[in-house]
Amino acid sequence: MDKLNIGQIISFGSYNWRILDIKNDSALIVTEYIIEQRSYHDVYTDTTWADCSLRKYLNGEFYDQFDEAEKSRIIPVINKNTDNHWYGSKGGIDTEDRIFLLDIEDVVCRYFGDSSEKLYKPGKNQRYWFERKDKNNSNRRALLKDNKKSVWWWWLRSPGRVSVKAVYIHGDGNIGIQGNNILKGNISDGKCTGGVRPALWLKL
Template sequence: MQVGDKIVFGRYEWRVLDIKNDAALIITEDIIEQHAYHDAYKDITWADCSLRKYLNGEFYNKFNTVDKSRIIPVLNKNLDNQWYGSKGGEDTQDYIFLLSIEEVVCKYFGDSSKNLENRSAKQRYWFQRKDINNNKRRSTFDGYVWWWWLRSSGRDNRRAVYIHGDGNIGIQGNGTFRYSSNTIHPSTGDNSGGVRPALWLKYQSQ
C-alpha cells in the first residue's frame, strides 16, 4: 500500500493519504452522502456536533466486526480558525472523522500553507481561486461536482469550513444547520454539505 493508492474497505472506495508504522490514513474517494454539520442552530464545534456523533455511531456501526477491528481510534487536534479566531473546541478521540483545514491545506492535497498563513487584504471568504492545488480537492457526489465539509470552525461557531465545488477553501464556512443556499444538488434536491469520512486503518495481516 502506498500514498495515492485507491483501496476498497467496507462499502466504499478510499484514497490513501498517509502511511505511518502499520496504519494508513484513508478518505473516501468521493463524497458518499449529504449531511448537516449539526442538528440545531447554535454555536458548535466538532467535539459536540451531530455529524461527529453520526460518523462515530451509526456510520461506524455499518462496518462488520472484522472491519471495525482494523479502524484505529485517534486523538484529533482541533485548532482555532486562523483567519477569524473562532474556537476549534476540545481535542477529540475519533474512529471516523472529517479532515481539518490544516490537513487539507498543508499536508494531503498539496501545500497551500502560504494562503493560510499570509491572508491578503482582498481575501475575505475564500483562498485563491487560482491555487494550483484546488483541482486536487474537488470532489463529486452521485456524479455531480459538490462541496464537502471539513471539521474546522468557520468565521464563527455557527459555520464550518468547507471545500467549494471548484476545490477552493471556504475558510469563512457554511452554516452548520439548515445551510441557506439556492444551489441544490441535481439528483437529491438537497443543499446540504457533502461528507468524505476519513479514518486510520490498520494493515491487514498476511
C-alpha cells in the same frame, strides 16, 4: 499484503478510499467520493466539531456499518481542532475519533498539495475564500458517489467565521474559509446540504 502507496485507491467496507498517508503499519484514508449529504449539526446553535451531530453520526451509526473484523482495523486517534486562522473562532477541545472529517490544515498543507504559506500568512483580501487561483484547488474537488459526473462541496471539521458555520471545500476545490451554515449548508442550494467524505486511520 501487497505494498500500498499514497494516492492509491483501496476498498474497505462498502466504499472506495484514497490513501492520504502511511505511517508504520497504518494508513490515513478518505472516501474517494462524497458518499452522502448531511448537515454539520442538527440545530442552528453555536457548536464545534466535538459536539456536532455529524461527529456523533460518523462515530455511531456510520461506524456501526462496519463488521467486527473491519472495526478492529479502525484506529482511534486524538484530533487537534484548531481555531479559524482568519477569524479566530474556536475549534474546540481535542477529540478522540474513530471516524472524522479532515481539517483545513489537512487539505491545505498535507494531503492535497502544499499551500501552507497562504494559510499561515493570510492575505488581507482573504475574507471568504482561501485562494481562487491556488494551484492545488483541483486536487480538492470531489464528486458525488451517486452521480460521478457531478462535483459538490464538502465539509471540513474546522470552524467558520462564527460558531454556526463550518469551513468547506467548494465544488471547484477552493476553500470557503468563512464557512457554511451548519444546519442548512449553503442556503441557496435549497434542500441540499454539505457533502461528507469520512476519513479514518486504518490498520494495515
